[in-house]
Amino acid sequence: MIEARGLTKAYGEKTAVDNVSFTVEAGRVTGFLGPNGAGKSTTMRMIMGLDAPTAGSVTVNGEPLAKHAAPLREVGALLDAKAVHTSRTAYNHLLAMAATHSIPSSRVREVIEMTGLGSVAKKRVKGFSLGMGQRLGIAAALLGDPQTIILDEPVNGLDPEGVIWVRDLLKNLASEGRTVFLSSHLMSEMALTADHLIVIGRGRIIADAPIAAIIKGNGQARTRVRSEQPERLMQLLTGAGGAVEIIEPEVLEVSGLDTRDIARTAAENQIMVYEMVPLQASLEEAYLDLTKDEVEYQSHSTTGTSVPGKTGGN
Numbered sequence: 001m002i003e004a005r006g007l008t009k010a011y012g013e014k015t016a017v018d019n020v021s022f023t024v025e026a027g028r029v030t031g032f033l034g035p036n037g038a039g040k041s042t043t044m045r046m047i048m049g050l051d052a053p054t055a056g057s058v059t060v061n062g063e064p065l066a067k068h069a070a071p072l073r074e075v076g077a078l079l080d081a082k083a084v085h086t087s088r089t090a091y092n093h094l095l096a097m098a099a100t101h102s103i104p105s106s107r108v109r110e111v112i113e114m115t116g117l118g119s120v121a122k123k124r125v126k127g128f129s130l131g132m133g134q135r136l137g138i139a140a141a142l143l144g145d146p147q148t149i150i151l152d153e154p155v156n157g158l159d160p161e162g163v164i165w166v167r168d169l170l171k172n173l174a175s176e177g178r179t180v181f182l183s184s185h186l187m188s189e190m191a192l193t194a195d196h197l198i199v200i201g202r203g204r205i206i207a208d209a210p211i212a213a214i215i216k217g218n219g220q221a222r223t224r225v226r227s228e229q230p231e232r233l234m235q236l237l238t239g240a241g242g243a244v245e246i247i248e249p250e251v252l253e254v255s256g257l258d259t260r261d262i263a264r265t266a267a268e269n270q271i272m273v274y275e276m277v278p279l280q281a282s283l284e285e286a287y288l289d290l291t292k293d294e295v296e297y298q299s300h301s302t303t304g305t306s307v308p309g310k311t312g313g314n
C-alpha cells in the first residue's frame with residue numbers, strides 16, 4: 001500500500017505537486033492519469049525516495065521507502081526506461097542489481113524469461129530498441145519479487161503483443177494481492193488494465209475513484225438511434241432538449257435525453273425507431289471532460305471538433 005499525506009514538491013516558484021493525499025491499495029491496479037506536467041513523475045519519484053518532498057510524506061507499506069532495509073524487495077519501479085545506457089549485457093545488468101540485494105542469479109534468469117528477453121539477454125543493453133529497453137526495465141522492477149510495483153508509462157514503445165503482455169502481467173500481480181501503480185497517457189489501455197484511477201491536474205488530485213465511476217460521472221452518455229425519419233426526429237429531440245447529430249443516413253446520436261424520453265418523443269409523433277443503443281462515454285472522453293480546465297499545455301484543434309463525441313451542442 002502506498003500512502004501520500006499532504007505531499008508537496010516545489011521547484012522554486014513552481015509547485016509541481018501541491019498538498020496531495022491519496023492511498024494506493026493492494027490487490028488492484030491503480031492508474032495515475034493527468035495532463036503533461038501535472039505532477040505524475042514527480043509524485044512517483046517522491047514515492048521512490050528519488051526526490052524529497054517540500055512538505056508532507058509518502059510511505060510504502062507504512063514506511064518511507066528509504067527506511068526499508070531492502071528497497072528492491074519492497075518496491076519495483078520503472079520510472080525511465082531510457083535511463084539505462086549500459087555497455088553491460090541485459091543479464092549482467094540485472095545480475096549487478098541482484099547482487100546489491102543478495103538476490104540469486106536464478107531469479108535473474110526467471111525475470112528474463114518472464115519478460116521475453118531470453119534471446120537478447122547476452123546482448124549489450126546499449127543496442128536495445130525502445131521496446132526491449134522497456135521489457136528490461138520491467139524485468140528490473142520485478143527482480144526483487146516486490147509487493148509494490150510502480151511503472152511510469154510501461155507500454156511506451158511496446159508492440160501490440162508486448163502491450164497485451166504488460167496488461168496481463170499487471171492484472172496478475174494485482175490478483176496476487178500486490179499494489180500496482182502505473183501512469184499512462186494511453187486511455188484505451190488504461191481502461192483495459194486499471195481498476196481504480198487517481199487523476200492529477202496542476203499538482204492537485206482531481207479524481208480518485210473506481211474507473212467505472214469516473215466514466216459514469218464524466219463524459220456524456222449518448223444513445224444511438226436508427227430511424228427512417230432522422231431529420232424529423234432530430235428536430236423533435238432537439239426541441240425536447242437533446243443534443244443530436246446525424247452520424248450516418250438513418251442514424252442519430254443523442255445526448256442529454258435518456259432512452260425513455262427518446263422513445264416517448266418518437267412514439268408520440270408516430271416515428272418508427274428500429275434501433276436504440278445506449279453508448280457509454282469512453283475513458284478518453286471522461287478524462288478529457290475531467291481535465292479540461294487543468295491542461296497546462298493546451299493544443300488547439302484546426303478542424304473545429306477536437307473531442308470525439310463532444311460535438312452536437314454540448
Ligand SMILES: Nc1ncnc2c1ncn2[C@@H]1O[C@H](COP(=O)(O)OP(=O)(O)OP(=O)(O)O)[C@@H](O)[C@H]1O
Binds near residue numbers: 011034
Ligand atoms: N527538476 C525540476 N525542476 C524544475 N521543475 C520541474 C522539475 N521536475 C518537474 N518540474 C516541473 O514540475 C511539473 C510537473 O512535472 P512532472 O514531470 O511531474 O509532470 P508529469 O505529470 O509527469 O508530466 P508528463 O505527463 O509530461 O510526463 C512540470 O511543470 C515540470 O516542468
